[in-house]
Amino acid sequence: xxxxxxxxxxxxxxxxxPVALGxxxxxxxxxxxxxxxxxxxxxxxxxxxxxxxxxxxxxxKVLQLNPGLxxxxxxxxxxxxxxxxxxxxxxxxRRGLAERRKVEGDRRSFALYLTRxxxxxxxxxxxxxxxxxxxxxxxxGLANKDTLLGLLQRIADPSFEE
Amino acid sequence: xxxxxxxxxxxxxxxxxPVALGxxxxxxxxxxxxxxxxxxxxxxxxxxxxxxxxxxxxxxKVLQLNPGLxxxxxxxxxxxxxxxxxxxxxxxxRRGLAERRKVEGDRRSFALYLTRxxxxxxxxxxxxxxxxxxxxxxxxGLANKDTLLGLLQRIADPSFEE
DNA sequence: TATTGTTATACTCTATAACTATA
DNA sequence: TATAGTTATAGAGTATAACAATA
Numbered sequence: 442x443x444x445x446x447x448x449x450x451x452x453x454x455x456x457x458x459p460v461a462l463g464x465x466x467x468x469x470x471x472x473x474x475x476x477x478x479x480x481x482x483x484x485x486x487x488x489x490x491x492x493x494x495x496x497x498x499x500x501x502k503v504l505q506l507n508p509g510l511x512x513x514x515x516x517x518x519x520x521x522x523x524x525x526x527x528x529x530x531x532x533x534x535r536r537g538l539a540e541r542r543k544v545e546g547d548r549r550s551f552a553l554y555l556t557r558x559x560x561x562x563x564x565x566x567x568x569x570x571x572x573x574x575x576x577x578x579x580x581x582g583l584a585n586k587d588t589l590l591g592l593l594q595r596i597a598d599p600s601f602e603e
Numbered sequence: 604x605x606x607x608x609x610x611x612x613x614x615x616x617x618x619x620x621p622v623a624l625g626x627x628x629x630x631x632x633x634x635x636x637x638x639x640x641x642x643x644x645x646x647x648x649x650x651x652x653x654x655x656x657x658x659x660x661x662x663x664k665v666l667q668l669n670p671g672l673x674x675x676x677x678x679x680x681x682x683x684x685x686x687x688x689x690x691x692x693x694x695x696x697r698r699g700l701a702e703r704r705k706v707e708g709d710r711r712s713f714a715l716y717l718t719r720x721x722x723x724x725x726x727x728x729x730x731x732x733x734x735x736x737x738x739x740x741x742x743x744g745l746a747n748k749d750t751l752l753g754l755l756q757r758i759a760d761p762s763f764e765e
Numbered sequence: 766t767a768t769t770g771t772t773a774t775a776c777t778c779t780a781t782a783a784c785t786a787t788a
Numbered sequence: 789t790a791t792a793g794t795t796a797t798a799g800a801g802t803a804t805a806a807c808a809a810t811a
Contacts, residue, residue, distance in 0.1 A: 460680035463668040465661045468732070469748075470646055472755040473639040474657070474743050475682065479759045480632040494777085495636070499627045506625040513792060517620035520637065525779065525795060549787045549792045570630070577631050580757050586631075589758075593634040595742045597641045601749045656800085665783065687802065689771060711810045756787045 455468040468595065480577055489570045491562065496521060496529060498570070501555065501563055504539060511544075538562055612753045631758065642739055653724065658683060658691060660732070663717065663725055666701060673706075673716040700724055 465471055484495055491499075499519050504510065510518075516526035529554070533539040538559035541551035555563070578586050592602040627633055637729040646657055655663075661681050666672065672680075678688035692715070700721035703713035717725070740748050756763040 460665065460672060460676055462661075462665060462680060464687050464732075465681075467663045467752060468736060469751070470639070470642040470657060470735075471661065472752050472759070473635060475759040476680070476755040477632070477635040477639050480635055484632055487689050495632060496778090499624075499633065502627045503622065503624060506623050510622060511792075514622055519627075520640070522780070522797085523793070526780085532669060539604055547788075547792085549785095551793080570626075573632075574630060577758055580761050581754050585754055588750065589631070589754045590634050591630060592743050592747055592754075593638040596739055596751075597634070597637040637790070658801085673769080686772085690791095708807085709769085709811075713770080730786070 442469065444509065453545060473596075483573055483576060487573050489567070491566060491569075493562075497533060498566060500526075500529065501538065501566070504553055504555050505563055508554050509589060511550045511552060512541075513550070531560070537591055618649055635758075645738060649735050650728070653728060653731075655724075657729060658673065660728060661697060662691065662695065663700065663721055663728070666715055666717050667725055670716050673714060674703075675710045675712070677715060695721070 462471075481495060487493070488498070496519070500515060500521075503515055503518060507515075511522055512526055512530065515521075530539065530541070534541065537556055539553060539555050542554060544550055544552045547579045556561065581589060623695060624633075650656070650660070658681070662677060662683075665677055665680060669677075674688055674692065677683075678685045683691065684691050692701065692703070696703065699718055701715060701717050704713045704716060706712055743751060
């Protein structure tokens with residue numbers, strides 16, 4: 442429904458009367474989806490030139506913090522199915538950002554590490570992430586960030602204690 | 604990393620030492636994704652027997668509240684691309700839950716309505732949604748629900764005013 | 766020319782089953 | 789028997805381009 446109004450200056454202005462979402466707009470799942478899409482869209486925009494997706498960034502960052510983890514550990518910690526982790530890590534390895542190393546004592550598993558190039562890229566990504574994060578923290582105010590994170594963690598994990 | 608500990612009763616207990624997510628765990632995008640996955644997984648479980656997805660439910664609910672909307676209005680209000688809305692609504696129509704009606708005055712567009720069956724199904728779905736919602740509100744406490752919704756809306760839409 | 770609905774299509778994300786080589 | 793990694797594959801969700809009918 443397009444409505445035409447007249448401003449005080451006598452100009453015509455067209456606008457859409459908002460469609461009532463009703464209870465849908467107050468569902469946690471719906472609000473979470475809309476917020477997540479907004480944040481991920483901004484992430485995609487900033488990381489487009491580096492061709493890095495959220496899951497890829499999270500893997501690189503976790504390996505920086507925990508060098509030598511096995512695939513199953515990284516994928517489980519990040520909630521990525523081990524079967525989907527394989528091509529994800531293949532891409533990082535093909536690009537020379539991370540690598541699999543044989544581990545002594547268990548010839549089934551690989552230990553994962555960042556390469557120098559991966560570490561170098563992370564410094565660039567971290568700067569972009571900081572700006573990305575600041576954009577959304579700015580929308581709610583710094584004081585509200587921890588409140589929001591705490592609530593989200595309690596939604597995701599009932600055993601979470603702040 | 605699997606660690607083996609000994610309880611007071613001298614039993615062996617295996618547990619995984621948690622992998623440090625570091626800054627990743629404090630990213631809004633990451634926390635939003637995890638929370639959304641948890642909520643949508645619960646939704647999928649409850650609606651499995653009705654074979655209804657979140658987007659389908661939101662369309663039915665919006666039509667209940669706004670009978671006669673055009674496709675473009677519904678899809679825009681819910682953030683569904685009009686091109687993806689077509690097969691989504693085809694499914695609802697094939698199942699006899701909603702219908703397209705010709706609209707006088709514009710032979711290009713259709714007005715969308717729930718059928719009786721659609722309205723009837725919604726009463727069932729609404730009950731399940733209420734239980735679903737209560738589960739997650741219970742995790743944060745009723746007093747925090749509006750806080751969370753408000754923050755999420757400000758994340759999703761910078762122009763949002765509470 | 767612009768808009769409404771549509772088709773075809775492609776890419777990402779996520780999920781399951783089944784395999785291999787080790788343990 | 790169980791585990792780590794892998795392959796193949798299928799289903800959602802989301803995206804773009806191009807078209808027909810109508811405004």
